[in-house]
Amino acid sequence: MTAPTILLPGDDVPSDALPSTTSAPLRLGAGLRLLSQAPSAVSKKSPGYTITASHAGLLSTDPKRNAVSVLSFPNHRYIPTPHDLVIAQIHHSSQDYFHCVITPHTPHALLGQLAFEGATKKTRPMLKTGDLVYARVLSVGVGAGSEVELTCVNPATGKAEPGGLGPLTGGMVFDVSTGLAARLLRGGSSSDVVVLDELGKKLESQGGFEIAVGRNGKVWVDCSGSGEVAVKATVAIGRCLSETDERNLNPTEQRKLVSKILREMKIET
Template identity: 75%
Template sequence: MTTPLILLPSDNVPSDHLPSNTSAPLRLGPGLRLLSEQQSSTPSPGHVINASRAGLLSTDPKRNAVSILSFPNHRYIPTTNDLVIAQVHHSSAEYFHCMVTPQTPHALLAQLAFEGATKKTRPVLKQGDLVYARVLSIGVSAGAEVELTCVNPATGKAEQGGLGPLTGGMVFDVSTGLAARLTRASSSKAEYEDGVAGLVVLDELGTKLEGIGGFEIAVGRNGKVWVDCSNAGDSAIRATVAIGRCLHAVDESNLSPAEQRKLVSRTLREMEV
């Protein structure tokens, strides 16, 4: 078993830290880029993988995948295939110009990059509206614009997960670290004991709030979480605020699954939900 490895931008990944599975192609996750490909079926010095941001190297032998786990409070850097919650700043003839983070230039979202969109049926979004989108491309040259999409480019269909305009609800700011953990936990549906995921807060909230209509949620890797409790009737606002309080508490403290369950029960009781 290899020891944990922290990489800085431009560091190369040592070959002995790469998954040894040669029956499947090596998958690179966020924070890594391939500088040159190996010429054989076994890792070689020609297989150069470079870190594009600082963080802990994470490997998944089953999926033959490797990625960088960034530090919890790092500034978000757009990465291809990331799901983000973007806010429309203004529109032009063919694009919506969206804010992904306050520190980065506006990202471009084509006005026809929605399922079934035509010039007559495309959504009408105004300044301040929110969209749940996927990072389509980030460009390779300095100053290249980030492009977003709300459909799968290969099929033209919206992917599972509710890509598209987000109406109603409330957005909460969380650290990019928690956003990544929420994404991993929801995709794997498993509780990890290593602290990378280990999140049960959303599952616990879903169980507790099911009786009043539940809630919808969208998690953006850019540190945004959208919550909608519109089906909760008179309790909608209190339930939404309770979910936000739970997320902030988990973000600030390294709570175990048992502590997260206690937090949810206590918060819902205090909010009288």
């Protein structure tokens, strides 16, 4: 069994670690960047490019899809990557942009004031400091000091898809590790995170809840009920996410945790 390849930011991916499939183009996933080599450095054996890691993690290859990516460590600092879904907070606005916080102690990301479905100069959302938006990373630029740009629409269609992009009103935001955020977004039948599905089943009789997961380690929750029950359900969801994250629970343990916390919060299911 070969040892896993660990990459640090700036490390080149070894050519012998890449999938050998030649019938399909190589797909680059999260954590990797394609760089062109200088003409003087290109030789007959060189492909004319290098693949470099943009953050630390384990190199992961998928020969069937001819894909390669970097699996980040669960508690790594979030680094914006194009197409990522994030929950951003409005810091201030200028004539053409909202200046947003997506991670602490980093430069603000730019969100165009017209980057919303159906927005015009007269109908654009009037967001203020502290408001939340569910957005997609549009571009990150290259080099030090480059700006991150966000959007709340699909540039190809002008629609807010996948559903839910745009301002987030009401609800509460919980912090989770970037590792758990990635697993929640991955979803699907093969996911090892079932806590939200289990909560959805248990809380259906209470009106259910809406949720938005940001790749930057933020989870927004808004319960459909009203009054004390909605508050209890929101807190219960936050507790379930926090304990699942901190204790790295498996699916069986997650289901037991959901039942335990809902029972402690005296929420009927």
